[in-house]
Amino acid sequence: QVQLVESGGGLVQAGGSLRLSCAASGSIYRFDSNAMGWYRQAPGKQREWVAAISSGGNTNIADSVKGRFTISRDNAKNTIYLLMNSLKPEDTAAYYCNAGRYYNGIYYGGSYWGQGTQVTVSS
Numbered sequence: 001q002v003q004l005v006e007s008g009g010g011l012v013q014a015g016g017s018l019r020l021s022c023a024a025s026g027s028i029y030r031f032d033s034n035a036m037g038w039y040r041q042a043p044g045k046q047r048e049w050v051a052a053i054s055s056g057g058n059t060n061i062a063d064s065v066k067g068r069f070t071i072s073r074d075n076a077k078n079t080i081y082l083l084m085n086s087l088k089p090e091d092t093a094a095y096y097c098n099a100g101r102y103y104n105g106i107y108y109g110g111s112y113w114g115q116g117t118q119v120t121v122s123s
Contacts, residue, residue: 009117022097040093052107
């Protein structure tokens with residue numbers, strides 16, 4: 001069993017920044033051996049992938065947020081981060097942490113999800 005807990009969401013004005021965190025835990029979970037990702041879901045829309053990071057620290061970012069969002073990890077703290085700069089109203093969504101895997105350079109979401117943290121960007 002893996003537990004993922006997100007934090008760091010909130011209300012911010014357009015152009016502002018937020019840093020989301022996701023702490024992972026589990027009795028048999030090896031955080032440093034696993035890829036992790038961030039997804040988001042806006043009201044009335046499907047959940048979409050935002051960013052992913054491999055166990056070795058390689059990253060992939062969705063085109064919609066490339067150049068503004070950065071994903072990172074701290075294996076000593078079993079935590080991943082999503083630094084979001086130049087936020088836009090269309091970034092408003094619930095953001096979810098996911099434990100998944102890479103295959104042939106593509107991130108595949110796994111079955112473990114956090115509860116989500118709300119990000120609201122006002123114009």
